[in-house]
């Protein structure tokens with residue numbers, strides 16, 4: 209925890225743990241860019257990489273801040289803050305999603321961009337890393353406001369992006385519809401087709417078949433792989449999923465279809481528990497029909513509502529955090545019972561929590577490996593856009609599985625050989641690849 213953390217804890221004991229000190233500690237624990245830098249340093253030291261090279265990798269290449277004025281439906285003009293961070297182009301064009309969320313900060317986007325660099329390197333696809341974000345609450349925007357926001361943001365970051373420079377994609381609260389607008393805006397402004405400038409589009413406008421399900425499918429594949437290494441079968445394994453968006457819901461559905469028992473699920477509206485497994489197809493349908501696309505309001509025999517945070521500490525074989533970063537901390541890690549954690553979200557576990565989980569023998573399949581399925585199929589989409597040649601879904605699924613299994617095996621082998629966690633192994637593998645590209649390119653000028 210460190211001295212400062214300890215002092216803050218003492219102050220909070222006096223204030224019954226709810227004072228500003230607790231909040232400050234939590235904010236510090238959860239600063240994702242600090243987390244990213246800590247992770248790079250740890251894995252870099254293990255690899256024996258020189259400190260100045262690590263300095264290059266810790267810091268993003270470019271950070272763009274944009275102001276995005278939008279005419280609201282009532283005639284007012286509101287100005288939103290947006291970012292695009294290009295972390296590294298050493299291994300290829302920058303690649304990574306765009307997030308719409310009220311809590312977006314530049315440090316968060318920097319961290320997410322850095323994780324994209326490592327993610328693309330772990331699965332060995334020819335991209336660097338980038339990420340974008342707009343500070344906004346999309347739930348409070350009308351369809352027209354959302355479209356104008358997206359189109360103006362696209363125009364503002366257009367000087368920096370492009371099919372061979374930086375290719376955005378969906379992330380938290382963004383989807384195919386937003387990517388379609390993004391592509392269309394770039395096409396109109398550049399005066400030529402710009403399909404390959406963004407991935408995650410609808411199939412009718414250049415999207416790849418299977419992209420929407422890709423991240424969840426990747427999570428399912430690595431869950432299968434890690435359980436197999438532990439001599440366990442997915443069939444009958446109990447699973448808890450935090451987050452029921454594009455990643456969590458698809459992972460839950462595919463795991464359910466593969467015979468796992470998804471006993472607990474949570475999203476922003478609360479949690480649900482059924483000891484012998486929730487009916488996930490029914491729950492997915494409920495969420496699709498619910499106006500806010502949440503699990504609240506779902507009821508079935510034997511289903512018990514639980515507080516959302518309790519889903520993390522359920523007695524299950526596999527826990528899948530698939531919401532936001534900084535969810536598993538030193539505060540709740542000691543209560544986690546799952547033997548395996550598969551990180552569907554980016555950065556859900558703090559470095560402090562990692563230490564606790566490792567001591568307790570919990571195996572964490574890290575984000576940069578576990579949720580890489582999305583960017584892998586984004587890569588396929590980009591390739592198809594550049595070639596104007598489209599694959600069927602079976603080809604996408606087969607190639608995705610091949611890449612995920614190979615990456616899992618590489619990381620597993622390295623972890624065994626180096627006697628380190630899967631996280632450190634994945635970071636070592638990724639950093640070594642990024643470092644090699646930087647070394648081979650040399651430093652300009």
Ligand code: GLU
Pocket residue numbers: 303304305306327375376377378379380407554579580582583584586
């Ligand atoms: N936002 C996703 C991620 O964090 C996908 C990025 C992409 O497809 O470029 O991996």
